[in-house]
Amino acid sequence: MRLHTRPLQSRAAMTPKSSDHILIVDDDREIRELLTAYLVKNGLRVAAVPTGRHMRAALEESGPFDLIILDLMLPGEDGLSLCRDLRAGKYKATPILMLTARNEEADRILGLEMGADDYLAKPFAARELLARVRAVLRRTRMLPPNMRSTEGATRLAFGDWQVDTTARHLIDDSGVMVALSGAEYRLLRVFLDHPQKVLSRDQLLSLTQGREAELFERSIDLLVSRLRQRLRDDAREPRYIKTVRSEGYVFSSTVEAQE
Incomplete structure (x- = not known):
């Protein structure tokens, strides 16, 4: 028996009032019910659905949500595709x-590559899940507001460069393409979404990798160094970063979005 969005909405309405609204997407009914009960007990508002189709309906009907808990192995569209x-x-x-x-390194890395903020392998303790949820919410609140000027743009221009957001590569002022790794x-996209805003290493780590990647803040310095090389940006007198x-760090250039 599948659990649909409407009865879950009524259940969520009975939960304690909170600014944190969580959406659980998991095809295991027992897990949905256990997690819902535990998170509600800890003061969160919760809706839970079994599939990607129900997730989309919940986002439109019951959103906005402050966090989505998304299972990797779902019927139909899997969690990676939905992410x-x-x-x-x-x-x-x-x-x-x-x-x-599946507690496999490849799955964890792929999930983070697709944009997940954190990753938790089953079986897990409910207390650990709650701690992860609170940590992700806390990191999210630390972030400066996204200017959203780049949303929907297929090309972003700054200085002597353009970024093809579909192919995910750089193009210099001579039309030469410069390949970028996923990281x-x-x-770069984080910087372009937050131009002229100072971002801490912890914020950059949260936005680009997630704490589950178990990387140190020093790794951000190395990644910034690599990105500066791609941009031909002199670290002693940087033009961009x-x-x-x-x-x-602060991305000091203005950014122009092009449809």
Whole structure:
């Protein structure tokens, strides 16, 4: 018996009032009910659905949500496909915590590559899930507001460069393409979405990798160095990515979105 959105909406309406609204997407009914009960007990508002189709309906009918808990192995569209679609659409800023029954490194990395903010392998303790949920929500609140000036653009222009957001590569002023790794593109996109805003290393790590990647803040420095090389940006006198001592980095160029 499948659990549909409407009765879950009525159940969510009885939960304690909270600014944190969680959507659970998992085809296992027992897990949905257990997680819903536990999160509600801890003061969160919760809706739970079994498939990607129900997820889309819940997003339209019951949103906005502050976080989506998304199972990897779903009937029909799997969690990775849904995560990718969410990141490509109007819900791209909504944090995603991915769940999976397979504790494999490749799955974890792929989930983070698709844009998940954190990753938790089954079986897990409910207390650990709650801690992860709170940590992701806390990191999200730390982030400066997204200017959203780049949303929907297929090309972004700054300085002597353009970014093809479909192919995910750079194009210099001579028309030469410069390839970017997935991590380099994600970092660049974060900077382009938050131009002239100081971002701490912790914020950059949260936006590009997620804490589940178990990387140190120093890895952001290395990634910034690689991205500067791609942009031919002199680290001693950078034109685009400037270091703000004791705070982080700022993308100093203006960004123009092109449809």
